[in-house]
Amino acid sequence: MKIVVPVKRVPDTAGEKKLSDDMTSDRESVEAVLNPLDEWSIETALQLKEAGKADEIVALCIGPEAAQATVRKALSYGLDAAVQVTDEGVHGSDALGIARILAKALEDLDADLVIFGSQSTDARTCIVPAAVAELLNRQALTFARHIEIDGETVTVHREHEEGWDVVESSLPAIVSVVEAINEPRYPSFKGIMAAKSKPLDTKSLADIGVDPSEVGLANAAAQIQDAQPRPPKEAGTIVEDDGSGSVGASALADWLQEKKFI
Ligand SMILES: Cc1cc2nc3c(=O)[nH]c(=O)nc-3n(C[C@H](O)[C@H](O)[C@H](O)COP(=O)(O)OP(=O)(O)OC[C@H]3O[C@@H](n4cnc5c(N)ncnc54)[C@H](O)[C@@H]3O)c2cc1C
Numbered sequence: 001m002k003i004v005v006p007v008k009r010v011p012d013t014a015g016e017k018k019l020s021d022d023m024t025s026d027r028e029s030v031e032a033v034l035n036p037l038d039e040w041s042i043e044t045a046l047q048l049k050e051a052g053k054a055d056e057i058v059a060l061c062i063g064p065e066a067a068q069a070t071v072r073k074a075l076s077y078g079l080d081a082a083v084q085v086t087d088e089g090v091h092g093s094d095a096l097g098i099a100r101i102l103a104k105a106l107e108d109l110d111a112d113l114v115i116f117g118s119q120s121t122d123a124r125t126c127i128v129p130a131a132v133a134e135l136l137n138r139q140a141l142t143f144a145r146h147i148e149i150d151g152e153t154v155t156v157h158r159e160h161e162e163g164w165d166v167v168e169s170s171l172p173a174i175v176s177v178v179e180a181i182n183e184p185r186y187p188s189f190k191g192i193m194a195a196k197s198k199p200l201d202t203k204s205l206a207d208i209g210v211d212p213s214e215v216g217l218a219n220a221a222a223q224i225q226d227a228q229p230r231p232p233k234e235a236g237t238i239v240e241d242d243g244s245g246s247v248g249a250s251a252l253a254d255w256l257q258e259k260k261f262i
Contacts, residue, residue, distance in 0.1 A: 004060050004109050005114075005115050006059075007034060007060070008063070009063045010033060010121050010122040022217065024217060043183070046078055047182060048113075057079045057080050060105055062085045078191050082198065089205050089212045090215060090216065092220055094221055096222075099131035102128065113154060113175065114132070116177070140174045141173060155167070156168075
């Protein structure tokens with residue numbers, strides 16, 4: 001069985017987000033990292049391979065040339081090979097455009113199972129796995145906190161607010177996983193060294209048969225019109241107590257009453 005794990009290069013959340021003149025994310029101004037939530041999808045794939053359920057795990061990334069460092073990072077965890085789609089025409093694609101490119105790349109890869117993270121920390125739409133499943137006419141088993149493969153069947157525990165549903169599908173299928181599913185490992189030194197020479201296939205949009213008129217900024221259905229930084233937090237009220245506790249307690253009770261909490 002072949003598993004594909006899509007991995008995304010995202011700006012480090014610790015950095016300050018900036019927009020370029022065309023209102024697209026300025027990805028050069030902030031240090032870039034592997035989408036932290038993809039560590040759980042990578043770990044899920046590795047555990048399935050170690051359990052003898054998969055023979056090969058391929059990373060798939062859409063991103064600029066510099067995203068190669070992210071792909072190598074993904075390989076350092078122990079994945080077997082990677083495909084990176086790099087093309088000027090990707091610039092400014094919205095979630096649907098990205099899903100179209102991933103779907104086309106996945107057609108060529110012929111995966112039995114695609115394992116996504118639940119979301120990426122820059123755009124956080126959580127829609128890419130479902131959109132890819134729709135485009136490929138495959139089942140989407142999203143927000144999985146547990147996964148089992150039995151022959152041609154995949155079963156997941158799909159997390160929601162009240163607990164989880166047990167959902168089953170035949171393969172091939174698309175899964176996204178939440179952090180509760182496992183504890184991601186760290187790449188070993190051996191893994192980091194091995195990642196440097198693992199196969200990495202770079203493709204253009206033309207190579208995978210994506211029509212440029214369906215992706216990119218000019219064809220995005222969603223575009224950023226304006227953005228404002230979050231206003232700085234206002235200082236809270238400090239209540240000075242005289243040491244007895246009663247001044248502070250009554251001020252707190254007054255405040256709770258004023259807000260109608262009590
Ligand atoms: C080169 C590039 C340019 C972009 N330009 C713009 C822009 O100008 N304006 C704009 O609004 N957005 C832009 N985006 C962001 C794009 O819109 C988001 O990638 C898209 O919205 C996907 O949504 P998400 O990240 O919220 O995915 P989610 O649905 O939150 O993520 C779920 C899973 O999908 C995976 N995934 C998502 N994207 C990729 C990817 N590219 N490769 C591999 N796996 C992926 C994540 O790793 C995660 O595991 C750009 C992205 C790229 C790669």
